[in-house]
Amino acid sequence: MYNYKRIILGLVYRDKGELWLVKVSIVGATGYTGAELVRFLARHPEVELVALTSQSYVGESFVDVYPSLGKYTDLLCAEQDIPKLAAESDVIFTALPHGLSMEVVAEAARAGKKVIDLGADFRLDDAGVYEEWYKVRHTNPELLPEAVYGLPEINREKIRRARIIGNPGCYPTSVTLGLAPLLKSGLIKTDTIIIDSKSGVSGAGRTLNLGAHYAECNENIKAYNIGTHRHLPEIEQELGKLAGGRLTVSFTPHLTPMTRGILSTIYASLDRPLSQEEATALYREFYGNEPFVRVLSAEQLPQTKWVAGSNYCDVAVTVDPRTYRVVVTSAIDNLVKGASGQAIQNMNIMCGLPEKTGLDYPGLYP
Amino acid sequence: MYNYKRIILGLVYRDKGELWLVKVSIVGATGYTGAELVRFLARHPEVELVALTSQSYVGESFVDVYPSLGKYTDLLCAEQDIPKLAAESDVIFTALPHGLSMEVVAEAARAGKKVIDLGADFRLDDAGVYEEWYKVRHTNPELLPEAVYGLPEINREKIRRARIIGNPGCYPTSVTLGLAPLLKSGLIKTDTIIIDSKSGVSGAGRTLNLGAHYAECNENIKAYNIGTHRHLPEIEQELGKLAGGRLTVSFTPHLTPMTRGILSTIYASLDRPLSQEEATALYREFYGNEPFVRVLSAEQLPQTKWVAGSNYCDVAVTVDPRTYRVVVTSAIDNLVKGASGQAIQNMNIMCGLPEKTGLDYPGLYP
Amino acid sequence: MYNYKRIILGLVYRDKGELWLVKVSIVGATGYTGAELVRFLARHPEVELVALTSQSYVGESFVDVYPSLGKYTDLLCAEQDIPKLAAESDVIFTALPHGLSMEVVAEAARAGKKVIDLGADFRLDDAGVYEEWYKVRHTNPELLPEAVYGLPEINREKIRRARIIGNPGCYPTSVTLGLAPLLKSGLIKTDTIIIDSKSGVSGAGRTLNLGAHYAECNENIKAYNIGTHRHLPEIEQELGKLAGGRLTVSFTPHLTPMTRGILSTIYASLDRPLSQEEATALYREFYGNEPFVRVLSAEQLPQTKWVAGSNYCDVAVTVDPRTYRVVVTSAIDNLVKGASGQAIQNMNIMCGLPEKTGLDYPGLYP
């Protein structure tokens, strides 16, 4: 079953019984995206977890922090000692707040390791744009040209050869996968794109803040950061590449009373006539072989719960003949395809493993 | 405190001790909008509830159906005997599925009673449009010209003189209040309006269906009826009146995991430059004296929970200088301002009572 | 309508137009129980809110902290200046964490004001018990003898004459009202009482903590502090008084995924035979005239949502003939009958107002 080539792309696999395993460390493992990495990697048949670092829980058993993972790892939370991690690991995931990954990534990359950064520090091509939106100086702009934006459906070949991955943000993942077929085919007016996204609360992470306090966000929906969310330049960068030119979009994120999931509803005016059948066919063809994209018909629109806990992106395109607009709906689990699952998908590609390895689970429904 | 004139607009008030009370019946009282009417009317200082009809619970105590209202009414659920209701009542509320109100309203109006229909049968001016979207023949189109669309902020004077009120739909209420200031002032391009609405599950009523099953909609968000929802012609009719001409909009409703609330996020391109300050000032002026509209600043966007259980519509307008668009967010409780609260507001106006009577409650937060 | 005597119990009412109003201050108004006090008191026909203090929001508009209360108060958040508050107020509510009320209450009481403390500092008769369970020294034990435990259904007459009220905890309210009829009538074996309570998350207050983080407690139930919760000595003290002797109970609180509500399920062995009819009749008689207790039949067990937002306690008693046990279920809104509503009920009693004034609302259902 696991008969693919094991010595690949310069990674040195070590012997552990009869299996060669990829040694993996996670920097910032006790946040939600870190814990999701552990959830998948602890069962990944080609991976050995060697270190999990934490700021707040050094010395504690990881399972005491996340008892849901009891029986799946014996690791203790370790300090963030990058040289040590680099010495022990083939691949390092960084799951840190923006601004904190830059140096870690640089150090790990200098040590010759593959690094996948789940934060924002290596997503934007232009350090100036990063600094403008994130209000932090980028200390390692020289690495940006080689960092690859880790959206496999678009950049698979670049990811295969990459040393540094800027793992996409959750909103940009749902939006870019939602619009790619239309943008690539030039069917929509790029100045009419309006993106209305609804996110579960886990997208705000595990750090305490009033906006994620149960009593404040249960039974409640609000828009926030209208036209000013930090994922906006990332969205425009990636959509622009697909469209072959700069574009400006409206993007409104919403906080909704669920733990996991993003649904993006995306509106654009058609540039030329398109039937419903043609539209769905376009998507089906574009994503035909993708392991983690499911194109639904317009009769069966995506629901976040259908992808909960899974690495799938479900997408449907609806043509509205009354308004000559298309309405795309795209659903992901923000912590999986929007973060940790996609990061592992990238790792699989970088390590020459079958892309679905360790990620091949359906959504948890109901 | 209650020193306003009691004999008004042709209503005959009866003596009940020292107070003159408006006698009120509710047809279809055991659905959610019916129960909300009871919740407010049972405490309304100028109202006496005389009859509550039901299909499924005839003969049972209303409080056995809604124990939350224990100590607030002794009425039993009655059969739907319109002549009897008309004889006993000054005002009749009909809270029935579409298609079932037409005859009831006609009969009650013929008996000289004021009728407020919470369904869709008297909202659309054109019987043909009604029949096209609701797939039901309108049996009383002759009454449509006199039926008034019961949105007090727009039609207060007509409501005052009305005999039949078509009480607005929940989505149309949130959308019309959200856009009225911009449309009235001609500041937006009317062919660019895109409405993305998020509704709680109670909007689907109490009738059982898989889409409202807890396990199906908890932790789940989906769009539905993209560009085909029955509230669409109602929205376009009312927005068109405000804009002074026909218009076509994109409207996407979403089902979200909360019981009460609608948040509408509305996008439109500006027709001429407008600053954030001007935009907010426009809304503040437009709604300055309104008892049930609160204009928030763009720094404090509406949240559905701030209006939960109340008759308020909270609205904010955000100018996005990057895209030359405005983004309006508008929050209501779908069962109150989106249905029963608004119906009572209409009743107050029709009966010459102070508009806030019996409705003057803040939202339940948290 | 408001024709009861206005100069009562030594309170000096001031003239404000034709009405005499009770002047009220809230110390710690920006927590959830503080905001609930404002929600009710801002509409209380006999009350004028004169000051709202806060630690974190001094100088800000209260409505900016709780926009749900927009149009209901113009007050700014004030510093905690007790002499000033005492000079301006007839009644002072303290809604502070335990340990912080003692001095405030003492100072206000010394100034001759009525004080209702929503915290734990004046609930326990014995300072030693307080200090053992709360790990804080009680600085004003001399006031404990005059402080009245503010459960109106049990202590109404004492409350009427009280200067200091220790407002009951949320769990003890649901438990004491649930068991009072059985204990008073001596029908159960007092050493067999087991209390299993389920609380919404708002009971933990607005202070940030991981246990109240949305993603941690949504879709999740857990027991906590088994046999060690701080409400335990309060429960045993009050149940003991009803039983006429010391008793020891098992008490297990649970955190459940809802914002508001406590359901207590209480088990006890019968001391002598009791039929279902007798049991329900006992409760109906005991609570016959109570404005805020509704005794349900065993066929219609209490649901927390039936009392949401209201001051009601719904209670039912079920006799289980298989085990010779009774099972009592008792539902309250933890922020209303479990805190702020009950505090206002106490205020009404202390001020000679009709007990339901400003509190006469049904639950928000659905």
Next chain:
Amino acid sequence: MYNYKRIILGLVYRDKGELWLVKVSIVGATGYTGAELVRFLARHPEVELVALTSQSYVGESFVDVYPSLGKYTDLLCAEQDIPKLAAESDVIFTALPHGLSMEVVAEAARAGKKVIDLGADFRLDDAGVYEEWYKVRHTNPELLPEAVYGLPEINREKIRRARIIGNPGCYPTSVTLGLAPLLKSGLIKTDTIIIDSKSGVSGAGRTLNLGAHYAECNENIKAYNIGTHRHLPEIEQELGKLAGGRLTVSFTPHLTPMTRGILSTIYASLDRPLSQEEATALYREFYGNEPFVRVLSAEQLPQTKWVAGSNYCDVAVTVDPRTYRVVVTSAIDNLVKGASGQAIQNMNIMCGLPEKTGLDYPGLYP
């Protein structure tokens, strides 16, 4: 990795490429427990799904009914043709309402197939007790003696040899695993057992009913069927076997606002002194080698979310020295360890497969 013996226990495995797979059919696959079976079995490395039957969806693609399972099965919903199923299958799961499995199980067993019934028809040893509690005549009482109660932690050896499994109910699973160590060791007074269980709504299945309507059960907790729930005789039967004699318990189920999960809080008086350390050690020893039971310490009580989507039962025992009682808390996912996961665990045992095969997933947290 899968090097265990493949020809076992009389099952005839068929060749499919290099693997021999167990052919499995599910009768009643479109309910929640049916869909959970598909979720696990579609990825089970030793299983081939051959048929999924349905009442309502015959001829439709199973994935159209459960789009969350898209890419995991191509099967259409089939009619319930038992001879055909029996001919094609090695193992048949029946996931039908009580009363409907009896004949199906009998027919499949007669055809020499292994049958695992997720309903109640083969759980109770005594047909009379079944008929008393379920109000249905048992048509195949002659099969009851050979039917094995499928709780692997207790009955593993019997399951290994069984032809018919009565798969345990969700509540009884959580309760029996919670009490087994104490009952086996005779440490508690068996007439003092009180069980207070809290269940998510999916336990009521996918069939529409008002109690599972979102607006009715969201933000709501209630007890139901106090002392009369149909799982009660099952609980007493299994606890009695562990205790070595008849016993009578109090059992109160509660409906709580979450989709998945059961937390049972179980109280009992100690028969002799027991320290906290001894109690936890007892549980650790009892469940030491169990693949799907995790014994937590009393400092880290079970949470339903830690087991969501997984086959684990998390259990902790707390000794309360004040009352000489133990309080056991036990958490499962009602659809997994409480139904479909346990059924597959039974299948694994019956087929000689490693018990964790296809079930080895941690909970989905957050």
